[in-house]
Amino acid sequence: MASAPEFDFIDRHFLPLAGPGALFLSDDAAVMTPPPGRELVLAADAVVSGVHFLPDDPADTVGEKLLGVNLSDLAAMGAMPLGYLLTVSAPASLGDHWFAGFAAGLKHAQERFGLSLLGGDTTGTPGPLCLSLTILGHVAPGRALRRNGARPGDAIWVTGTIGDAALGLMCLQNGLPDPTGFLVDRYRRPQPRLGLVLDGIASAAIDVSDGLVQDLGHLCRRSGVAAEIAAERVPASPAARAAGTDLLERRLTGGDDYELLLAVPPDREEALLAESVRAGIAVTRIGVFRSGPPDVTLRDASGAPLRFARGGWSHF
Template sequence: MTGAAHGGDSGGRGDFAGLGEFDRIARYFAPLAHPAGLGLADDAAVWTPPAGLAVVMTVDQMIEGVHFLPDDPPDAVARKLLRRNLSDLAAMGAAPVGYLLTTALRADTPEAWLAGFAGGLRRDQAEFGIGLFGGDSSSTAGPVMSSVTMFGTVTPGAAWRRHGAVAGDAIFVTGTIGDAALGLAAARGQLADPDRSLRERRLLPSPRVGLALGGLVHAVIDVSDGLVQDVGHLCRAAGCGAVIEAALVPASAAARAAGPDWLEQRLTGGDDYELVLAAPGANEQALRAACGAVPLTRIGQFTDRHTDVVVCDATGQRIRLSRSGWTHF
């Protein structure tokens, strides 16, 4: 997306919704440039991290038909793309700085879609204090695709990791779980969503950046692939097991209204972008204070059963799930 963007953009025709490649960079993306992006006028960005800080990097992509629906608003697609990456940084305790963006759009994509997409980027750049470093753009005959590589900073050695949970740690989770998965069902007409809160949650997650949890947690992960599966990632990294009490998993009013038939989808559907914390139970009060206005719920405990995640009902009986979470393959 810098001045040297190439790679077959617009199939070599130099046009896209009436705009050439460099025209749309100048109109829609150059105004979003971080100072490190040099106005998107060069081949690469130049960023000098602040002294005494380590750089944290993450990358995520969104593909039409896989991560978003064809009729999702373009501004929401852009914001969710940024927020998925922001959530990865949040799970490491990093402060976000900027990002690289790649897009592959169909040649007949309306200019209004591009304007909406850029508007969504602009809105979340302002909200989260980040800027565009640069990127690349191409055309595609297939589904629309966009990818963000995001950069943040953290004190060296202070990044939160997945591998620190120990048997006896409590499992905490921020926010509510399952709204995004139920929102997808609502968007497909499978579930009532009268106030559209479930669909809104699917489109616009809330990455938990800026929580000061240092010294209080042993391990952290964000819930992207499903609560059960992501708790399982913590277990495998640490060589322990976990018990999740389904009745304790926080749900919004709309998710509760969906009823018990949707419990498995809530626990395994993913796309929540909340944080799961492994921490001593004795730290609960301090964790709540550190989370401030972000809700925090204790939902279970890590055990010495090697990598086994058990979900129990209110009577302590195991709930058998047909899957643990989302997987692409």
């Protein structure tokens, strides 16, 4: 659907992101040879200004986050990235400068994770900026990590630290102090955990996008198991600890972590720890799956159940 000014715009900002199969972004479609003997893994996410990011978030962080959250979907499936397609529906008020920053953020993420732009579309909208990204990855046949493989007795592990992004949003919106800028950075530039090789280690995985409790609930529902977590074991960053202990609920139910939540059978925990060291990505055991209805139980340090005011759709 490209018209002449649109061609110039695409050449200026997006052509430098394009890989060989993109055909210079000037044909009706891209062409790509999938790696022989591999399965494709495909995900799509849409983000809207004012809903998924703040209108004054720096443009490069919007690009980096958009690609990052889709890369996180691949990480949760144990897949390696291949390429992506992008559609941009932008208000006329958004100038060239913004798109130069946006493309720089995409470029940063794609160079780090080894993928390129395959194609897309650019349109106008009278509404807020609306971005949609479809990502392609690949995995050995039958080896994609799923949400439905957790079994009673498997341990619950998470990568990195939980709740930083939710606190980062509080810093931006509610004036929570963030002296080092760490929390805001975690909100704006999530780091997909693609480095961990989880094949043969995890029995199920999901990425934490809606909040730890909600996403653990999704995994329980798909696997038909219950989950118990020890709230004080959920890893907190130094910045999150400094922000205050009264923020536990926010940390465990806020979104945008883009860490991985894993189910790991007891005899695979040593392998997970070795892989964590190899990849340089910290992992922490926070609980266990049990048989029972797909509920999430949080316990405090004394073992007593904790109740939160909000927790998504899950029961407690």
